[in-house]
Amino acid sequence: MRSLLRFLVRYNFPILFLVLELFALLLVVINNPIPHSRVFSGIQNVNGYIFEKSYGLRQFLDLKYENDRLARENSRLRALAVQIIDKEGVADSYVYSNEGGVYEFIPARVINNSVNRQSNYLTLDIGSLSGIQPDMAVVAPDGIVGVVRNVSAHYSTVIPIINNKLQVSVVLKNSNYFGSLVWDGKSYRNAIVNEIPVHIDLEKGDTLVTSGYSALFPPGEMVGTVESFRETPGGSFRILNINLSTDFKKLSRVYVIKSLGKEEREAIENLTDDQ
Numbered sequence: 001m002r003s004l005l006r007f008l009v010r011y012n013f014p015i016l017f018l019v020l021e022l023f024a025l026l027l028v029v030i031n032n033p034i035p036h037s038r039v040f041s042g043i044q045n046v047n048g049y050i051f052e053k054s055y056g057l058r059q060f061l062d063l064k065y066e067n068d069r070l071a072r073e074n075s076r077l078r079a080l081a082v083q084i085i086d087k088e089g090v091a092d093s094y095v096y097s098n099e100g101g102v103y104e105f106i107p108a109r110v111i112n113n114s115v116n117r118q119s120n121y122l123t124l125d126i127g128s129l130s131g132i133q134p135d136m137a138v139v140a141p142d143g144i145v146g147v148v149r150n151v152s153a154h155y156s157t158v159i160p161i162i163n164n165k166l167q168v169s170v171v172l173k174n175s176n177y178f179g180s181l182v183w184d185g186k187s188y189r190n191a192i193v194n195e196i197p198v199h200i201d202l203e204k205g206d207t208l209v210t211s212g213y214s215a216l217f218p219p220g221e222m223v224g225t226v227e228s229f230r231e232t233p234g235g236s237f238r239i240l241n242i243n244l245s246t247d248f249k250k251l252s253r254v255y256v257i258k259s260l261g262k263e264e265r266e267a268i269e270n271l272t273d274d275q
Helices: 002-010 012-031 033-081 262-274
Strands: 094-098 101-113 122-124 137-140 143-151 156-160 168-172 178-182 190-197 207-210 222-231 237-244 253-259
Touching (some): 122 253
Antiparallel strands (some): 101 122, 101 253, 122 156, 137 143, 143 156, 168 178, 168 207, 178 190, 222 237
């Protein structure tokens, strides 16, 4: 502080001179149209440059997200393309098999979407003419989306996992313990998983995938990662808070999954239940 005071006392006249000069220059700019317009134009140019660079930065960040998403989608398509069944020379769907069965992936586009309701839904641009039926699973390049509810000739609606009416069986990838994924209605990026035993090893960031215990989703489809967890009041189970891998606000292209063995599987399971 003393050094600053000594500096001001020593250079008080030059400082006062600069302040008066700046004040005089400001008066000239304000009271004369030509300097005023030139200064205003310069300020606009600076603002424009800043906005241009910030917009370019946003585009760059969005481009990184899009590149990552396309890379994941290309990986899926490359895996599916190995086992493509080209029906009548038209490759408009992809068939692949794993330990859960044989599945047909039908590409579709999201034309309507909601994320801020308790009963959210999606609308797809394909319907029964494309082979879509109710109760088919829907996935995206980043992870699972939901289940088809209603179908017309050219359109279909989907109940997403961010709808409190839908439950999905999921497993922890590193331990194979399963639970039920449900949406708590708080955020379109999060859900909860119930019925995870308290004794298993669990860490933040653990991956959850579909279990394949139903005939809808193939096993191993990405669901999300563990964000946090807590014990139930009884202390026997944990409730997991999940960061969903699918960003529903950026959802545009999806795949409707037809389980080619679904009818046979459900028939034998229903027969067993009736005995």
